[in-house]
Amino acid sequence: MPTPLLRIENLHTEFRTLFGVVKAVRGISFDVMPGETIGIVGESGCGKSVTGLSILNLIPNPPGLITDGAVWWGQENLLAASKRRWIDIRGNKIAMIFQDPMSSLNPVLTIRTQLGEILQVHTGQSSSQIEAECIDLLNKVRIRNPKEVLRQYPHQLSGGMRQRIMIAIAIACKPDLIIADEPTTSLDVTVQAQMIDLLREIQAQMNTAILLITHNLAVVAGMCERVLVFYAGKIVEDAYINDLYTQPFHPYTQGLLKAVPRLNSSDQEPLATIPGSPPDLIAPPSGCAFHPRCPLAMQICAKEEPGLLSIKGRKVACWFYDPRRAGNSIK
Amino acid sequence: MKPILEVKNLTKVFHVYSNPFLPFAAKAIPAVNQVSFSVQKGDTLGIVGETGCGKSTLGRMIVKLYPPTSGEVILDGVPVSSMTENEFRPLRKKIQMIFQDPYLSLDPRMTAGEIIGESYKIHNMAGQMKDLCTLEAEMMQMVGLNSEQLNRYPHEFSGGQRQRIGLARALAVGAQVIICDEPVSALDVSIQAQIINLFKEIQDRLTLTYLFISHDLAMVKYISTHVAVMYLGRIVEMATRDELFAHPVHPYTQMLLQAVPEPDPAKEKAKKHEIWTEIAEKQPSPCSFFARCKRSDRSCHQGLPGLHEIGPGHQVACWKA
Numbered sequence: 001m002p003t004p005l006l007r008i009e010n011l012h013t014e015f016r017t018l019f020g021v022v023k024a025v026r027g028i029s030f031d032v033m034p035g036e037t038i039g040i041v042g043e044s045g046c047g048k049s050v051t052g053l054s055i056l057n058l059i060p061n062p063p064g065l066i067t068d069g070a071v072w073w074g075q076e077n078l079l080a081a082s083k084r085r086w087i088d089i090r091g092n093k094i095a096m097i098f099q100d101p102m103s104s105l106n107p108v109l110t111i112r113t114q115l116g117e118i119l120q121v122h123t124g125q126s127s128s129q130i131e132a133e134c135i136d137l138l139n140k141v142r143i144r145n146p147k148e149v150l151r152q153y154p155h156q157l158s159g160g161m162r163q164r165i166m167i168a169i170a171i172a173c174k175p176d177l178i179i180a181d182e183p184t185t186s187l188d189v190t191v192q193a194q195m196i197d198l199l200r201e202i203q204a205q206m207n208t209a210i211l212l213i214t215h216n217l218a219v220v221a222g223m224c225e226r227v228l229v230f231y232a233g234k235i236v237e238d239a240y241i242n243d244l245y246t247q248p249f250h251p252y253t254q255g256l257l258k259a260v261p262r263l264n265s266s267d268q269e270p271l272a273t274i275p276g277s278p279p280d281l282i283a284p285p286s287g288c289a290f291h292p293r294c295p296l297a298m299q300i301c302a303k304e305e306p307g308l309l310s311i312k313g314r315k316v317a318c319w320f321y322d323p324r325r326a327g328n329s330i331k
Numbered sequence: 332m333k334p335i336l337e338v339k340n341l342t343k344v345f346h347v348y349s350n351p352f353l354p355f356a357a358k359a360i361p362a363v364n365q366v367s368f369s370v371q372k373g374d375t376l377g378i379v380g381e382t383g384c385g386k387s388t389l390g391r392m393i394v395k396l397y398p399p400t401s402g403e404v405i406l407d408g409v410p411v412s413s414m415t416e417n418e419f420r421p422l423r424k425k426i427q428m429i430f431q432d433p434y435l436s437l438d439p440r441m442t443a444g445e446i447i448g449e450s451y452k453i454h455n456m457a458g459q460m461k462d463l464c465t466l467e468a469e470m471m472q473m474v475g476l477n478s479e480q481l482n483r484y485p486h487e488f489s490g491g492q493r494q495r496i497g498l499a500r501a502l503a504v505g506a507q508v509i510i511c512d513e514p515v516s517a518l519d520v521s522i523q524a525q526i527i528n529l530f531k532e533i534q535d536r537l538t539l540t541y542l543f544i545s546h547d548l549a550m551v552k553y554i555s556t557h558v559a560v561m562y563l564g565r566i567v568e569m570a571t572r573d574e575l576f577a578h579p580v581h582p583y584t585q586m587l588l589q590a591v592p593e594p595d596p597a598k599e600k601a602k603k604h605e606i607w608t609e610i611a612e613k614q615p616s617p618c619s620f621f622a623r624c625k626r627s628d629r630s631c632h633q634g635l636p637g638l639h640e641i642g643p644g645h646q647v648a649c650w651k652a
């Protein structure tokens with residue numbers, strides 16, 4: 001079996017706020033193989049972005065704190081890495097594309113400065129080499145007049161162009177892993193389609209692993225091989241994409257897939273909904289966090305937490321599929 | 332049948348002043364340009380388009396939050412655009428708006444009850460305090476909230492619940508037309524479905540008319556009876572929902588529809604998007620989509636393509652159609 005590029009073990013991240021401790025990530029484990037595209041989906045506040053930030057150790061402390069777990073990069077636990085080592089990793093080995101291209105570029109620096117900075121730090125090339133490399137990168141992300149764009153400031157570019165710059169910065173040092181946190185959420189559908197094509201193309205060329213964090217199940221369908229469904233800071237289902245979309249196991253995944261209207265159906269039936277609202281992570285529900293909203297909830301669901309169970313080539317955290325549930329009928 | 336809402340040649344030009352001390356504007360941006368349509372009672376007109384195409388400006392002009400540069404809005408047979416604010420106030424009961432961001436559109440210092448009852452009081456519809464309380468409770472129940480929650484403040488509600496309060500506020504004065512400006516785009520998927528179902532249910536119960544502004548084509552397809560596609564301030568295609576999604580004619584509509592991702596991996600993986608971007612070298616043409624259009628030819632230079640009928644209720648603004 002090939003060794004995973006990144007292994008996350010039992011990650012716990014908390015935020016200490018005035019109202020109490022928000023347990024944003026409550027024990028997450030998964031592997032990322034080289035060249036693999038993994039989608040992380042879930043609603044807001046399910047811990048998907050916090051997981052991405054925790055991998056890169058970008059959680060602001062205070063209030064945030066990684067309380068337990070390990071992030072293995074090869075043989076090295078990144079959570080124990082020194083500041084010096086992090087400079088070597090961030091942007092170089094693991095890069096990140098942030099959600100909002102408006103606020104993640106520095107408005108007072110030109111594109112040349114921002115794109116050149118990462119090359120300068122990690123490669124130490126001369127200024128003219130960097131200039132050439134920048135133009136090459138902008139060509140790669142399909143920006144038409146790279147020389148001109150290099151001298152411009154972020155406000156002179158459209159949202160789609162800025163996101164292309166973000167992607168250029170992310171791929172500048174040919175990282176092994178790109179964490180893309182909602183890369184298309186604030187964009188129009190047409191621009192979104194272009195970004196998906198671009199990311200797919202870059203991945204085919206560079207064989208980078210991508211961790212795509214999004215709430216849009218349709219975007220995941222077009223890009224990923226494997227999907228992790230997050231709910232209340234935990235993975236509830238981990239499956240290959242075709243399995244997940246044709247036969248979702250976890251009741252939450254089933255609900256999510258049914259709740260989106262489809263373009264190719266002219267159904268006028270009311271949309272299937274998931275009743276209730278996402279849980280409060282200061283005091284998450286006992287047992288399975290989904291049980292108050294779950295149509296399949298049993299007595300055991302409120303008492304004990306389901307573990308991630310491997311069945312039929314996927315993992316699902318639900319008592320319904322657990323052989324030990326015998327004697328517990330659906331309420 | 333007389334339409335409940337009619338819009339005729341509505342135009343809004345925003346002036347951008349580069350120098351605040353000069354009396355003339357550097358640029359005039361026509362955000363909405365000669366838009367006309369009509370909506371029958373009980374129908375839902377979905378308005379779709381990219382960011383900056385003028386769909387929100389259009390909605391705001393209809394409820395008179397922006398004065399139009401030219402054109403007319405006719406509400407239930409009465410032209411309202413030229414009215415003064417005092418003249419329009421009694422009619423404003425009929426037309427209400429629900430905003431995109433449920434965190435910004437409710438006053439944080441007012442309770443849910445006060446928010447719902449405020450417009451009722453402004454319109455002098457409240458007889459006695461007792462009636463007002465009953466009404467508030469009734470509205471809360473109608474939108475699926477508990478009447479005990481009347482004394483809570485907006486921050487105590489979730490996003491979905493706040494959007495329910497927004498709907499209750501619009502319904503409290505007996506609105507017949509509701510302009511929904513991206514009402515669910517700030518909400519989570521599971522909550523979106525709850526709110527959209529509520530919108531539909533209440534529409535059926537009260538025969539409401541919606542103008543549903545959104546960039547989510549699947550959602551528009553789900554809720555609308557008619558759809559208008561906007562591009563750079565103009566309507567480029569308008570038809571009944573089934574017709575538009577089954578036979579899109581305008582190249583822009585076709586491009587938009589194929590760009591929408593679907594939650595179906597087999598289809599999505601095989602899909603090669605065809606997105607046209609602006610070609611700057613192209614000669615300018617009166618058609619606003621010309622610079623992006625790959626199907627354009629010499630016939631596109633003959634003038635501005637107006638909306639013309641190509642089938643029953645199907646209008647397109649394209650020379651090639």
